[in-house]
Structure formats: C-alpha cells, structure tokens
Amino acid sequence: MDADGDPRTDTTLLAAALAGEGEAFGAFYRRHVRKITAFHLARTHAAHDAADLTAETFAAALGALDRFDPDRGEPIAWLFGIARNCLSSLRRRGAVEDRARRRVGLTRIELDDAALEQVEATASAELVRVELREGFDALPPDQRDAVVLRVLLDHDYAEVASASGVSEAVARKRVSRGLSAMRARLAGRSSS
Amino acid sequence: MTDFFADLEQQLIGATAERAHRVRRARARRSATLATVLLAVVAGGAGLAAALAGSDGDHGAPAAPTPTAAPHTIAIAPPTRPGTFTVAVLNGTRVPGLARGVANVLQNRNYKIGTVTNAAEQGRAATTVEYAPGHRAEATEVAAAITAPTTTLRPIDHATRTIAGRLAKVVVLVGSDQAASPQP
Numbered sequence: 001m002d003a004d005g006d007p008r009t010d011t012t013l014l015a016a017a018l019a020g021e022g023e024a025f026g027a028f029y030r031r032h033v034r035k036i037t038a039f040h041l042a043r044t045h046a047a048h049d050a051a052d053l054t055a056e057t058f059a060a061a062l063g064a065l066d067r068f069d070p071d072r073g074e075p076i077a078w079l080f081g082i083a084r085n086c087l088s089s090l091r092r093r094g095a096v097e098d099r100a101r102r103r104v105g106l107t108r109i110e111l112d113d114a115a116l117e118q119v120e121a122t123a124s125a126e127l128v129r130v131e132l133r134e135g136f137d138a139l140p141p142d143q144r145d146a147v148v149l150r151v152l153l154d155h156d157y158a159e160v161a162s163a164s165g166v167s168e169a170v171a172r173k174r175v176s177r178g179l180s181a182m183r184a185r186l187a188g189r190s191s192s
Numbered sequence: 193m194t195d196f197f198a199d200l201e202q203q204l205i206g207a208t209a210e211r212a213h214r215v216r217r218a219r220a221r222r223s224a225t226l227a228t229v230l231l232a233v234v235a236g237g238a239g240l241a242a243a244l245a246g247s248d249g250d251h252g253a254p255a256a257p258t259p260t261a262a263p264h265t266i267a268i269a270p271p272t273r274p275g276t277f278t279v280a281v282l283n284g285t286r287v288p289g290l291a292r293g294v295a296n297v298l299q300n301r302n303y304k305i306g307t308v309t310n311a312a313e314q315g316r317a318a319t320t321v322e323y324a325p326g327h328r329a330e331a332t333e334v335a336a337a338i339t340a341p342t343t344t345l346r347p348i349d350h351a352t353r354t355i356a357g358r359l360a361k362v363v364v365l366v367g368s369d370q371a372a373s374p375q376p
Binding site: 030107 | 194196197200201203205207208211212215301339
C-alpha cells in the first residue's frame with residue numbers, strides 16, 4: 001500500500017480530483033490514508049473510531065476540494081488540519097460526525113472484528129514506523145551510525161568499532177544506548 | 193471480511209466524479225437563474241419604457257400593451273431518494289455479468305434493483321437510461337450514480353418496458369462503455 005502508483009504531486013492530484021478525476025483522489029487517499037488512520041488511532045485508542053474518523057476526514061477533504069489553496073501550504077498539512085477538526089468534533093460531541101460523508105454521498109462502512117483488526121494493525125504499524133524513524137532521527141550521530149552498522153547492516157561489533165574508530169566496548173555502548181532510546185520512545189507512545 | 197481501506201477508496205473515487213458532476217450542474221443552474229433574472233430586468237425595463245412613451249405621447253391612442261416579464265421559473269427537481277423507486281438493469285452487450293456489475297454499483301448506493309437480465313439486442317455501445325413518464329429526475333440521478341461517460345436519457349419504450357417489467361421506473365440499458373469504467 002506504500003506505492004500509490006501515481007507520480008503526480010499531491011497538489012496536482014487535488015486539482016485533478018476537483019475536475020472530477022476519481023482516480024486522482026484515490027491516489028491521494030492511498031498515499032495518506034495510513035498516516036491519517038494512525039493519527040486518529042493514536043488519539044482515540046479505538047479502531048472503530050479511528051476508521052470512522054478516517055472516512056469522515058477524507059469525505060470532508062473531498063467536500064472541501066475547492067477550498068484547498070496551494071499557496072497556503074502543502075496538501076498534507078491541509079489534510080491533517082481537517083483530521084484535527086474531525087477529532088475535536090468527536091471530543092465535543094462524544095460521537096463521530098457523518099455530516100461530511102452524507103454530503104458527498106458516502107455510506108458508513110460497517111466493520112466486523114476482522115476488519116477492525118486490519119484497521120488497527122495497519123495504523124499501529126504506521127505509528128511504529130513513524131516513531132522509529134523519528135526516534136532514529138533524534139539519536140546523536142554516533143549512536144545512529146552504530147545502530148545502522150550493527151542492526152540494519154548486520155556488522156559485528158569489531159567492524160562497527162573499526163568503522164567508527166573507537167573501541168569495541170564503546171561501539172557496544174553506542175548501539176545499546178541508541179536502541180534503548182528508541183525503545184523508550186516507543187514505550188512512551190504506547191503508554192500515553 | 194470487509195476491507196475498510198479498499199471500500200473507502202472505492203467510495204471516494206466514485207464520490208469524486210459525482211461531486212464534479214454536481215458542481216457543474218449547480219453552476220449551470222446558477223447561470224440559468226442569472227439569465228432569467230437578466231431577461232426579467234430587460235423585459236421589465238422595456239415595459240416601463242413603453243408605458244412612459246405611451247403616457248408622454250399620443251393620449252388618444254391606447255397605450256401599447258406592456259410586455260410583462262414571463263413568469264419564468266427554473267424548475268429545480270428535488271433530489272430523489274434512492275430506494276423509493278425500482279431500477280431495472282438490462283445488459284445490452286455480450287459481456288457476461290456487466291448488468292449485474294452495474295446493478296451492484298447501484299445497490300451499493302441504496303437503489304432498489306428490479307429485473308437484471310439481457311436486453312433485446314446485445315450490440316449496444318453507449319449506456320442509455322430510460323425512464324417511465326414523470327421519472328426523468330430519478331433517471332438523471334441513476335445516470336450520475338453509474339458515471340458512464342456517454343450516458344443518454346430517454347423515455348422508456350415499449351420493448352424495454354416489456355423486458356424490464358412494469359415496476360421499474362428507471363431502466364439502465366448497459367452498453368460496452370460500462371465495461372471500460374471500473375466497477376466498485
């Protein structure tokens with residue numbers, strides 16, 4: 001689901017969707033649906049709310065296509081703004097709205113347990129991916145290099161040490177500190 | 193199991209095309225209304241001018257009949273509700289299952305589906321939507337729902353009615369253009 005198969009930029013896709021090209025909005029959706037679902041799952045902790053909010057978010061985006069102004073920012077920022085609105089209306093009302101879906105003619109998708117699990121798994125995987133990437137980016141460079149060499153490229157500690165010009169003990173320490181920082185970040189997310 | 197992500201994608205793709213249709217129709221309605229208003233203003237102005245000319249001029253002659261703006265209203269058909277009328281779907285091609293596919297699309301949009309079978313002839317290229325007397329608005333919505341590129345509307349004919357049955361208010365005669373468009 002990572003490749004949406006469309007080389008066009010988000011802005012171009014939205015312009016084509018506004019002109020009525022369904023497939024353009026489909027590509028925009030495929031590109032961002034996991035991020036939006038992950039956003040909603042991280043804040044509601046309930047797969048059925050996350051699914052409903054995701055559908056409502058994209059329906060609202062579709063309904064507001066003509067109000068998207070590329071001069072005011074990237075489409076993804078606009079989309080997250082809509083997602084935040086949907087979420088705050090859930091918090092105000094205690095229920096997910098379906099106004100945007102009704103307006104553009106979407107029907108509510110009823111989800112069985114297996115479908116809810118799919119939503120949860122997809123969104124959680126996305127969350128972990130984002131958190132890991134952010135956690136990774138936040139590491140000090142020496143730890144990040146050590147983690148790349150040892151964990152991703154599977155070098156042994158002697159090789160990590162010589163590549164970085166440090167002793168093996170220091171290399172071990174860097175890998176272990178880097179990994180535990182990332183672990184702490186993930187743990188922080190799931191307990192929040 | 194329901195595939196939430198795929199279902200939502202299909203709905204959004206369909207709704208994107210429908211939205212553009214709707215916006216275009218609304219624009220057409222707005223410009224039609226504007227034209228009517230302009231017409232009324234022009235006609236009213238002419239009437240006023242004629243009346244003034246009549247009162248200023250020859251008092252013996254009866255004033256020219258004042259042209260009044262025709263009470264021209266634009267009939268905006270209220271949106272119909274899917275499910276309140278029956279739609280029959282007839283396959284006008286040799287592609288097996290094409291009528292069933294179109295019927296499924298409509299059913300997903302809550303239309304009530306009647307007869308689904310083969311049409312009298314099977315060499316149809318363009319999809320046509322036929323309507324029973326008084327059901328043109330419903331036919332327009334059905335045509336929008338199946339988003340066929342070249343759909344035309346026309347009153348139902350006797351042969352179609354015989355196959356589709358008396359209950360059907362709208363009959364879709366599926367042409368090979370529906371084979372080209374993706375079926376959700």
